[in-house]
Amino acid sequence: MIPFVDINAQYLIIKDEIDSAISACISSGNFIRGSAVTDFEKAFATYIGTDHCVSCGNGTDALEIILRSLDIGSGDEVIVPALSWIATAEAVNNVGAEPVFVDIEEKCYTIDVTRIEEKITSKTKAIIPVHLYGCPVDMDEILRISKKHSLFIIEDCAQAHGAMYKGKKVGTFGTASAFSFFPTKNLGAFGDAGAIVTDSSEIADKARMISNHGQMNTRHKHNIIGRNSRLDTLQAEVLKVKLNYLDTWNQNRIIAAAKYKERLSNCKEIILPEIPQGRTHVYHLFVIRTKRREDIIYEFRKRNIAFSIHYPTPLPFLDAYKYKQQTPDNFPVSARVTEEIISLPFYPEITDNYIDIVCDTILGIFNR
Numbered sequence: 001m002i003p004f005v006d007i008n009a010q011y012l013i014i015k016d017e018i019d020s021a022i023s024a025c026i027s028s029g030n031f032i033r034g035s036a037v038t039d040f041e042k043a044f045a046t047y048i049g050t051d052h053c054v055s056c057g058n059g060t061d062a063l064e065i066i067l068r069s070l071d072i073g074s075g076d077e078v079i080v081p082a083l084s085w086i087a088t089a090e091a092v093n094n095v096g097a098e099p100v101f102v103d104i105e106e107k108c109y110t111i112d113v114t115r116i117e118e119k120i121t122s123k124t125k126a127i128i129p130v131h132l133y134g135c136p137v138d139m140d141e142i143l144r145i146s147k148k149h150s151l152f153i154i155e156d157c158a159q160a161h162g163a164m165y166k167g168k169k170v171g172t173f174g175t176a177s178a179f180s181f182f183p184t185k186n187l188g189a190f191g192d193a194g195a196i197v198t199d200s201s202e203i204a205d206k207a208r209m210i211s212n213h214g215q216m217n218t219r220h221k222h223n224i225i226g227r228n229s230r231l232d233t234l235q236a237e238v239l240k241v242k243l244n245y246l247d248t249w250n251q252n253r254i255i256a257a258a259k260y261k262e263r264l265s266n267c268k269e270i271i272l273p274e275i276p277q278g279r280t281h282v283y284h285l286f287v288i289r290t291k292r293r294e295d296i297i298y299e300f301r302k303r304n305i306a307f308s309i310h311y312p313t314p315l316p317f318l319d320a321y322k323y324k325q326q327t328p329d330n331f332p333v334s335a336r337v338t339e340e341i342i343s344l345p346f347y348p349e350i351t352d353n354y355i356d357i358v359c360d361t362i363l364g365i366f367n368r
């Protein structure tokens with residue numbers, strides 16, 4: 001059986017470090033806030049290259065807290081790609097604003113920057129570019145559009161820790177940016193976790209207050225109505241250790257992706273991930289596209305090769321967004337692409353042998 005991801009393989013590499021950090025945390029009896037959390041925030045801000053990092057409960061909360069920090073709410077619209085994890089759009093609804101979907105482009109499956117401006121209205125407050133699968137969005141265009149129309153940029157970096165656009169890490173372009181540390185993400189905790197990064201001390205302060213019951217630094221002084229969305233101290237301990245390995249793991253993802261590409265490149269019926277100039281893709285997922293997806297799925301099932309589809313349904317066509325009454329003609333690329341994409345087994349520690357088995361299985365279908 002070839003797994004889709006193998007979190008345990010990564011744990012075994014750093015078991016001693018992780019185990020001692022966790023047991024020290026348990027012995028200390030401090031599970032909420034504390035130095036592990038502030039240490040991780042500092043280290044992550046330094047890693048990304050922003051002035052501030054505010055940790056929180058998960059990536060969805062990070063998006064929601066950013067939206068609230070920017071006073072985006074009822075009556076406002078936010079531009080969101082039609083293909084993403086639902087959290088990107090859900091966060092917009094959950095602050096009372098309305099997500100406005102834009103179709104994706106064919107190469108990277110990220111938001112089609114040429115289709116954004118036609119969706120901007122007087123109610124539009126922000127754009128949420130999603131660096132889907134770890135591939136950076138065309139940030140020059142996003143910056144140009146946001147400047148021209150005075151919009152905030154909220155980068156959804158949940159799949160792109162360490163990805164770079166023209167030599168700068170994603171997460172540094174937005175007004176504020178959201179990261180998820182869901183266990184399978186490029187940087188993953190042992191449970192839910194997330195963070196906000198920004199250069200604005202004003203946004204960072206507001207995000208910190210919102211995530212901790214409206215308090216700033218003084219206990220029992222609640223400045224605004226906030227909520228509870230904190231990074232557990234235990235998760236901060238795990239993330240602190242793992243952050244030191246993120247670049248190596250991303251490099252291993254890039255190497256594994258190159259192996260897949262080399263083996264599959266001669267097959268004309270498969271579209272491989274294509275990276276535009278000036279972008280460093282960190283391959284949260286390795287997604288290929290083919291009209292014969294059903295045949296691949298059939299063979300994978302037969303041979304116990306795990307796979308996934310990210311995502312089978314574009315956001316506008318989910319039941320949750322039925323109220324928008326969108327049809328495939330409104331999002332033709334998303335509609336077509338989601339019929340053809342398949343995510344192959346992929347993680348930094350994946351062996352050459354596994355990659356060979358997966359590729360032999362795929363190529364066997366086309367060579368028949």
Ligand SMILES: *Cc1c(COP(=O)(O)O)cnc(C)c1O
Binds near residue numbers: 159179180
């Ligand atoms: C994982 C993910 C999120 C949400 O993160 P959680 O930590 O699971 O809440 C948001 N956006 C994208 C694109 C994601 O992949």
